[in-house]
Amino acid sequence: MSIVFTGKFWSIQRFVSGYSNNAFLITCARTNNSVVVDTPANPIELIQARKKTNPTFILITHGHQDHIEGLNDVNGDSDSLVGIGQDDRPSLPIPNTFGIDVSTNQNLNIGDISIRAMATPGHTPGSTCYILESTESIAAGEPSHVFTGDTLFPGGPGKSSSHKALKKIFESLETHIFTLPESTVVLPGHGEFTTIAKSNREYAAFTSRPLDPTLSGDVTWA
Ligand SMILES: [Zn+2]
Numbered sequence: 001m002s003i004v005f006t007g008k009f010w011s012i013q014r015f016v017s018g019y020s021n022n023a024f025l026i027t028c029a030r031t032n033n034s035v036v037v038d039t040p041a042n043p044i045e046l047i048q049a050r051k052k053t054n055p056t057f058i059l060i061t062h063g064h065q066d067h068i069e070g071l072n073d074v075n076g077d078s079d080s081l082v083g084i085g086q087d088d089r090p091s092l093p094i095p096n097t098f099g100i101d102v103s104t105n106q107n108l109n110i111g112d113i114s115i116r117a118m119a120t121p122g123h124t125p126g127s128t129c130y131i132l133e134s135t136e137s138i139a140a141g142e143p144s145h146v147f148t149g150d151t152l153f154p155g156g157p158g159k160s161s162s163h164k165a166l167k168k169i170f171e172s173l174e175t176h177i178f179t180l181p182e183s184t185v186v187l188p189g190h191g192e193f194t195t196i197a198k199s200n201r202e203y204a205a206f207t208s209r210p211l212d213p214t215l216s217g218d219v220t221w222a
Pocket residue numbers: 062064123150
């Protein structure tokens with residue numbers, strides 16, 4: 001476990017398990033209410049840490065197995081509502097029992113904090129990013145955070161199965177992610193973190209070059 005961020009309004013803990021997957025536990029500083037982002041396999045530390053909080057939702061960035069393998073373990077005795085983009089919901093082990101619709105950009109309230117879901121199709125049809133921000137935190141000079149799953153990493157987008165899917169990721173990023181404040185911290189589903197400022201610079205350099213019309217797969221901005 002490592003602590004990613006502790007501020008006036010929320011804290012974020014990171015747990016690495018499964019296929020080097022990141023799972024995050026976000027906790028409201030005042031109410032101790034918490035939300036989980038992604039549930040990779042063997043989430044032992046995540047489960048322990050979550051027990052010290054008041055668990056609310058579990059949010060899933062997309063339906064690939066490595067992000068949901070630990071869902072039943074995490075949800076075991078709590079029956080939390082599980083948010084996942086509608087088009088990825090069939091991937092859930094229990095698709096119709098606990099699903100809540102996060103495809104419509106509504107806010108989910110966890111104590112004093114609110115998380116905005118953004119449908120960002122491309123890596124999978126139901127890929128969803130979760131934005132943790134508040135006017136109070138921005139006023140207090142604290143960074144916003146965005147959980148991008150496999151849609152955006154340091155140095156490139158997530159894997160695309162076709163050129164059409166890659167273009168879809170670009171469209172999602174341009175519409176919803178690259179418009180966030182530049183200080184926003186990007187927390188992807190695997191590996192280390194980046195910022196919107198850095199991602200914007202990398203993407204600007206990428207789009208200044210001609211786009212190979214067959215490009216897909218593991219793409220980097222460089
Ligand atoms: Zn994936």
